Amino acid sequence: MIQRVAIIGLGTMGPGMAARLARGGIDVVAYDIAPAAIERARTMLAAADGVLDNLGIEAKGTGGSVRFTSELEEAVLGADLIIENVPENEEIKAGVYRKIEGMISADTIVASDTSGIPITRLQAHISNPGRMVGMHWSNPPHIIPMIEVIGGEQTAPETVATIRDFIRSLGLLPVLLKKDVPGFVENRVLYALLREVVDLVERGVIEPEDIDTCVSWGIGYKLAVIGPMALLDMAGMDIYHSVSSFLNEDLCDRKDVAPLVTKQMADGKLGIKSGEGVYSYTPEKIAQLQPERAKKLVAIRRILEGRE
């Protein structure tokens, strides 16, 4: 029974994850190497809690708790589950595993929120790899209920089953992968789409604002209700066969990072986190955008769950 969870890493994903776990009655101790991240996380946690109220997510039992600490050992002491949530860099993740394995019992489950580093690779950096599993949340983690569960080659079946059941106990949706592939499933689909989108903008086929409208109000809107495999049945496999017979060979299949992305990185234009990316963001715009997006995601989710 998982009752106490340690979250290591409080950046984009950590605070929302902590809020959602606590709402599920879990006691969370959250740590970050950067004190500023811990302070920022306190504000983000409060905001996420407000969104969970708007989502109508009731606290389980008497509700869980979230405590922040700047001491790694305090975070992991007595934890039933460790969620590693540090930058998408294998060496940084490996460093965390090396640090904590002397602090936790050999059978404490260590779950990585990695976006796509194969769990089999991460397992090479921890003792008793059978207790390591992928637990890939989606951003924003307090709103998106689907969590991918990925076993590496050495992950014990009972580890996968424990995390699957834990996610279900929170009222969330575990999706179990049959194979440990780079990017897992959600990000392989997302990155195939993003590769095509960036290519179309880069080639001057369409403006960023217009492709956002096209995708959000076209396939994005549809896919929220009708999954891609079900969409094949709705469109007709014959249509898909005909169109893919000429279109597949024309789709972007680049194996490198698009120049547009490389330039944005070189210019420090990372997006909301740097104030400018594809679009520009003032602090006021950011303060308005995130609750506005949360409100829309909440409304859509209520409808998709048949609660409206």
Ligand SMILES: NC(=O)C1=CN([C@@H]2O[C@H](COP(=O)(O)OP(=O)(O)OC[C@H]3O[C@@H](n4cnc5c(N)ncnc54)[C@H](O)[C@@H]3O)[C@@H](O)[C@H]2O)C=CC1
């Ligand atoms: N940003 C996103 O949309 C999503 C990210 N992920 C994955 O989750 C993980 C975390 O992603 P983000 O929250 O976006 O990263 P982030 O870069 O926003 O935050 C990472 C946090 O980890 C902290 N950190 C760095 N080294 C550390 C260490 N050794 N010990 C403790 N804390 C340390 C940093 O101070 C920072 O606060 C990554 O593996 C990422 O791929 C998963 C789903 C969505």
Ligand SMILES: Cc1ncc(C=O)c(C(=O)O)c1O
């Ligand atoms: C661009 C991008 N990359 C990774 C992830 C998740 O791992 C997300 C997301 O969760 O939305 C994303 O948007």
